[in-house]
Amino acid sequence: MAMAEIFAKYNYWIYITLMMIGLYAMIAKGNLAKKIIGMSIFQTAIIVFYVSIGAKKGGATIPIIAHGHEGAEHVVRAIDYVNPLPHVLMLTAIVVGVATLGVALAIAMSIYERYGSMEEEEILERIRE
Amino acid sequence: MIWQFDFIILALALICAVASISLKDLLSAAIVFGAYSFVMCLLWTEMGAVDVAFTEAAVGAGVSTVFFLAAVLHTSRQVKPRRHGRFFYKFIGAAAALAIGGVLLAASADFPTWGDPASPASIHVSPHYIINTIPDTAVPNVVTSVLADYRGFDTMFETSVIFVAGLAVLAILGRFGRRTRDEAPAEFAAVPVAGQSPIIQAACRIMVPFMQLFALYVLAHGHHSPGGGFQGGVILAASFILIAISYDLRAMIGRLRERWNMVFASLGVMIYAGTGALCLLLGANFLDYSVLHRILPATSPIMARSHGMLAVEVGVCFTVMAVMVLIYVNIASHGKSDKGL
Amino acid sequence: MIAPEQYPVLIVTVPLLSAFLINLIGMVDKRLCYPASLLALGASLAAALAVAARVAATGTIHYHVGNWPPPFGIEYVIDHLNALVLVVVAGVALVAAIASKRSVEQDFPDKRAQFYTLFVLLTTGLLGMTITGDAFNLYVLMEISALTNYSLIAMGGNRALVGGFNYIIIGTIGACFYLLGVGHLYIMTGSLNMADLLQLLPALFHTKAVLVGAILMLLGAWIKMAFFPLHGWLPNAYTYAPSATSTLVAPLMTKVSVYIMIRVLFSVFGAYYVFTVLPVKGLVVWLAVAAIVGGSIFALAQQDFKRMLTYLIVAEVGYMVGGVWLANQWGITGAILHIVNDAVMTLCLFLFCGIVVHKTRGHRLENLRGLFRRMPVTMAAFAVGALSMIGVPPTAGFFSKWYLILGGIDAHQWGFVAALLFSSLVNAVLFFRVFEIAYFEPAEEVHGHGAAVAIDEAPLSMLLPLVAVAIGLIVLGLYSTSLVSTFIQYAVPAGI
Secondary structure: OOHHHHHHHHHHHHHHHHHHHHHHHHHHOOEHHHHHHHHHHHHHHHHHHHHHHHOOOOOOEOOEOOOEOOEOOOOOOHHHEOOOHHHHHHHHHHHHHHHHHHHHHHHHHHHHHHHOOOEHHHHHHHHHO | OOHHHHHHHHHHHHHHHHHHHHOOEHHHHHHHHHHHHHHHHHHHHHOOOHHHHHHHHHHHHHHHHHHHHHHHHHOOOEOOOOOOOOHHHHHHHHHHHHHHHHHHHHHHOOOOOOOOOOOHHHHOOHHHHHHHHHHHHOOOEHHHHHHHHHOHHHHHHHHHHHHHHHHHHHHHHOOOOOHHHHOOOOOOOOOOOOOOOHHHHHHHHHHHHHHHHHHHHHHHOOOOOOOOHHHHHHHHHHHHHHHHHHOOHHHHHHHOOHHHHHHHHHHHHHHHHHHHHHHHHOOOOOOOHHHHHHOOOOOOHHHHHHHHHHHHHHHHHHHHHHHHHHHHHHHHOOOOOOOOO | OOOHHHHHHHHHHHHHHHHHHHHHHHHHOHHHHHHHHHHHHHHHHHHHHHHHHHHHHHOOEEEEHHHOOOOOOOEEEEOHHHHHHHHHHHHHHHHHHHHHHHHHHHHOHHHHHHHHHHHHHHHHHHHHHHHEOEHHHHHHHHHHHHHHHHHHHHOOOOHHHHHHHHHHHHHHHHHHHHHHHHHHHHHHHOOOEHHHHHHHHHHHOOOHHHHHHHHHHHHHHHHHHOOOOOOOOHHHHHHOOOHHHHHHHHHHHHHHHHHHHHHHHHHHHOHHHHHHHOOOHHHHHHHHHHHHHHHHHHHHHOOEHHHHHHHHHHHHHHHHHHHHHOOOHHHHHHHHHHHHHHHHHHHHHHHHHHHHHHHHOOOEHHHHOOHHHHOHHHHHHHHHHHHHHHOOOOOHHHHHHHHHHHHHHHOOOHHHHHHHHHHHHHHHHHHHHHHHHHHHOOOHHHOOOOOOOOOOOOOHHHHHHHHHHHHHHHHHHHOHHHHHHHHHHHHOOOOO
């Protein structure tokens, strides 16, 4: 594979790697807190993916329209600004992420209070007793 | 975009991700995870997603880490070594991760080159927002205009998600039916609690007003610069959380009572949905702010959209602030809302 | 006042706004939360009925939120398929809310405000998922219904916490897969609007990225609906959930997810892509067979009545997914009709289960002993639900199963037909075992007193909804042909 191709896609590879790390942690780890960390990594991986979609090479700047004092006198060209839509979508995803994190932590703490452990095996053992 | 810089950031992100899931000490894992969020925030700034970066800095690297730390301090700090190796789950986890990774890698071969200005995502819907945001809404920050207007309906539900999280944490952790719940001590805990440094307390006390001022600026200036209701709300919440950390929880609850917190949380989303419903009552579609020019003095339909967005951003700010504090209070005190971090 | 053109948005926004009000009202007086929720859900149902009537009369309705035309703004699209599903969701939620009064008072008297706020928000989420024509908006609503669902389940405490935690992990994977699938479509097309995607995608049908996007979205929906073998989270989460929660989520969550699957398949990718290009047709039908057979066998093995019902849900999901992938008129008609029927049947069974829990403080099979004498009306209503699950005419369950079997024969999917018949047989065995326990085995505390058991019926707030739903099952059965001719025949994609 040509060097150019590698540099053209590495963002996507990193997101895939992060996603695999997160997914593995969610399933393989027995500690509830670790599962939650895995879940957050999994969610941020998707954010990396979306934000990468929005990037534009070739001099595009942040999506805030440069304008004079009396409104826009100059022509606004889409090519000068990065794509704002994925940013909006990912603001939602970040917010959903923290919301899920809060609920998951609350449930994990209640589990700890009830069963005295954060380890999945120990919790299941105590349920069986 | 500088690819060398990009490379370093992405490598750091991977290192932090691996470290945070493999560290045995959960407190360290939580802090490394905070670092991971911060690295992400750099990455997004670098890709031009300033609003996302701002939110990630406030939410991911900020309050999420604090929530995590508070939760870890209330449960066990160490991951226990296991008697049975969880080989089955490790196998399933590795298999699922490899399968998904392989499938996604195959799909990425078809993706347009990263950063290609002629990719479908860059030429189909998004140019409309960039070109029309000033004529349609007079808001130069395209992220704000898409967030609060073009796709404002999503954001209303997103704010509701936040509200749900707060309510859920309260419903799961909260202890009800005790009269003491809202009777936080009225006097501000001026006497330093043992073990807490007066230097930190004094420093925090000085910082808090500036943080709150900055939060209001971020909220109000979201039309023209990165920021808006979410970021402003989180920073406001952070200022209260800072009081709770540097003094104690009671000191904070003395300033922001739980009951009021819940009222703020509901009120915020109601401002949002209520603005939408107001448009409905004025005969337009839900969330069509342009109709508000009929009741706002001296505004054109275009400026009415801008003002409508400000109204909903204020609503978002209320809810986010209240819910973040609410989640923190309940996690830090294990639902008792008294002592704790 | 508000013009009829605005009704579509009212279906979702009325319960949304009410939910926040209910939370505030609860601070003043907890007792007001219950009537306020009924009012909100009732208004939503009224709007849904009005919209459904308009769809039946004039066809598909489009509503542009914020008056932005698609694909730039978010669009609501109500066609014959989701008009029907909206009425079902709003109706089932209202009945579940009515019946929840006693259970909520018993289980969490101090958390009534929180419970009803979350309850109404969960319904809002499901309605919003059903009505939207925007792929990303669907994700946001999916998260609302998921988060409310996790917390409503976890409010049960103890084992419900563990079930709820697993559900969060798995549910987040599901939602993220869906979001990632949407991302794949977005990177290839630049659009998020379903109708727009349907126009843009055919040019890209040969790409792997679209294929992976389709698979990810399907996986997301399958995880959410607990389709075999991704069903592991469901039995624990639903069994230990508080009765008031499971009465709402058991009938609706899986059914709305099936609807999402149908919507994504036919309104984003189109029938041609799904049945001709996507190489999973045979596999899915066999997975459905496995779901039906596996769900039925596991149900047979349970000693716990509520847990048995949760495995039946897994089997029923197999019916609907399998029906869709039969890829013919009969199969898809059967699957859509079964969304309606199964929602009502499951509601009936879980309402009964709620009564059992309320009266006997347990949901094991032995809790049912002697119930025929103690609660004859309740048991009669339950019997209707059970017969419908088995598929005895003229109850509703028979008709959807009939369409599904016709579809299976037409598609020469004999395994699927055999699985349907097997599942009916197992359901018959299961429910007659339940009847036997409830009729012949005397309750322990009255052992020795013989027939001298006082009638001790369920409270009216629980009994009336159950009886109404049982009658509804028969009415649905009698009118199923007109349901098909008014709504469902237009919902089946053309050209199959």
